[in-house]
Amino acid sequence: MLWAPGLLGGLTGGVQGPIIMQHGTPEQKKEWLPKIAAGAQFALGYTEPNAGTDLASLQIRAAKDGNDYILNGQKMFSTGAHNARYHWLAARTNPEMPKHKGVSMIIADLTAPGVTVTKLTTIAGDRTNEVFYDNVRVPQTNRIGPEGEGWNITRSALAAERGDLGTFPWPKILVDELIQYAKETKRNGKPLSEDPQIRQTLAQLSMDVSVLRLFGRRLNYMIEKNQDISWSAPFSKIFESELSQRIANQGMNIMGLYGQLEQGSKYAKLKGHIELAYLTMVVRSFGGGSNLRLRSDIATRGMGLPREPQLAMPVKK
Amino acid sequence: MDFDYNDEQKMLKQGAREFFEKECPKSLVKQMMEDEKGNPPELWKKMSQLGWLGLIYPEKYGGGDGNMIDLIALEEEMGRACLPGPFLSTVLLSGLFILHNGSEEQKKEILPKIAGGQLILTLALTEQSDSYEASAVSVEAKAEKDDYIIDGTKLFVPDAQIADYIICIARTKKGDKPEDGLTAFLVDRKTPGITITLLKTLAGDKLCEVVFNKVKVSKKNIIGKLDQAWGPLQQTLQQVKIAQCAEMVGGAQRALELAADHAKKRIQFDRPIGSFPVIHHLIANAMMDVDACKFLTYEAAWKFSEGMPCAKEIAMAKAWTGEAYQRTAAMGHQVLGGIGYTLDGEMHLYFRRAKSGELTLGDGKFHREALAKELGM
């Protein structure tokens, strides 16, 4: 579907390449970088049934056995895992250590015996997957970075992804399409673009698109200057995800009864983009980092507010 | 106005809840979204046997003599259940229009059959112009001896693909004002010249294009007065909107409950996510939003059933409810996270229906404008 690759992410070597450059051994660089350059595809295996926003509580187990790890457990929402060869996996290598410390990054082969990939269909009709590991052997040389460093590596990968989310092209495309629609469509004898409320709505949305663009450019600037982006990357992510939902929701009202027509229906306008966006954009408020949680990151890291007391001191079982 | 239903209505509501939980599970709802007919015949029959299809009609037409408050009690449960099928198009839009405007003969002929589940009807009002104004009606009906010939295309007609009769609002005269010269025709769907195409929609409800190509209909099939359908039609739409708001209230209430239930159960960071203050805020705001829907709807229904003027209340209820239902379901998706984003979940049913309910019969903008007019502006 239209949005899948860009929106749901995962199906590239785009995140893995730079991380292997930074954290990989010389042998790993020699093994993986050419594969990635040749187009090897990775699905992202972070989320589990009980580890979503609280990723550090992930449980999939990688137990040492000779030169291998034996993987047991389940990943959830591994988008692209049915097409990708490799799984970029955050797994628990040491269950004795505190949550964040016992996690390692491992590349698993999705075609290995004991791996089962099953389909989950999203409300927008896209496919994502559950992946089950049943005694799957992976050589320890597939671990990227030191054992127990997986959490830090994951965090930097996620931050990079979040910055990417901020450069998502669809808000601008959709607003441009809606403006065109308003100019070309008459209701009650007048072009929609002459309706004062529709003018206000579209003007506001395109203002928002500009703000998004500026947030994105500032983020790049900060990255170039090697500045701390832990609070500014979520700016783009939050702003974009909420803007995308506003565009879809308000866009449907601008399009009136036509707004609810799906791609492929007779009379569907703008290729059904707005209806599709209405369903698709929902995921962006919690996927790629929960907006609710990220707002705390912004306030605490960006303005130095104290952290929520309970979360700063996790209650431990 | 009461803030609660009376005992009988509570029983009706409770009975409806249990009935729909058993007879209309979400698996059926999802199946009907894909199904071309979109109306499970067994369910329709059982609802008829329970007296719900005729609830709002007088007894002499096979109805249950119910009032508007009875109807909204039932509608809330239909919204909660995401009931598929032609209740709105058949029982409300068409049935009520006939009840208020039809000849004695038409009423006797049609209403008992609607109540008995034997006839499906729909109302063809909107066209490609995408507007609920009178000026948007361009389909013409020209007199020819004892008949009229209807020509033109109606769009977004609900359930036309299964309707036995279509009430077509057509222009019979070019008057001074666009409201003049509109007439309602009861047209047998099988009449030569009618072509129906099903559209694909967000909520999987069945909206159709209905093309009338020189369709012949007898003068006897006019409902109400020649050239004067608009005013009476608006009155029917007003009543239908109250019921539609109640359906949305039921859906919004359920979406809120699903979100709150999940927030209590879902553990992240070693605690229920429902313990985070941001989640409290989401739920608290939605509670206020949904109660606002409820009371605006109840007030409109109460005034209507007392025969008091209620145009303002209806405009407020429809404007608020459509948007608040959408906000509530969007909030629900936020709280449910990934697990609510798969087709196996239920929240998306509410999220879809909220938006189509908001757009159908006029959205918030349309009704704020109607309210402004009522306020003398």
Ligand SMILES: Cc1cc2nc3c(=O)[nH]c(=O)nc-3n(C[C@H](O)[C@H](O)[C@H](O)COP(=O)(O)OP(=O)(O)OC[C@H]3O[C@@H](n4cnc5c(N)ncnc54)[C@H](O)[C@@H]3O)c2cc1C
């Ligand atoms: C279509 C789709 C594709 C995906 N693709 C991938 C993929 O390829 N790889 C992958 O690993 N994952 C993927 N994900 C998973 C995604 O990253 C998770 O959905 C996300 O991390 C949220 O986790 P969750 O769904 O378990 O929600 P939860 O973590 O259960 O969150 C539920 C709600 O609780 C709130 N919440 C949680 N913690 C807090 C807190 N501390 N403070 C305030 N609020 C909080 C959240 O904001 C949210 O509103 C995908 C998900 C979807 C739906």
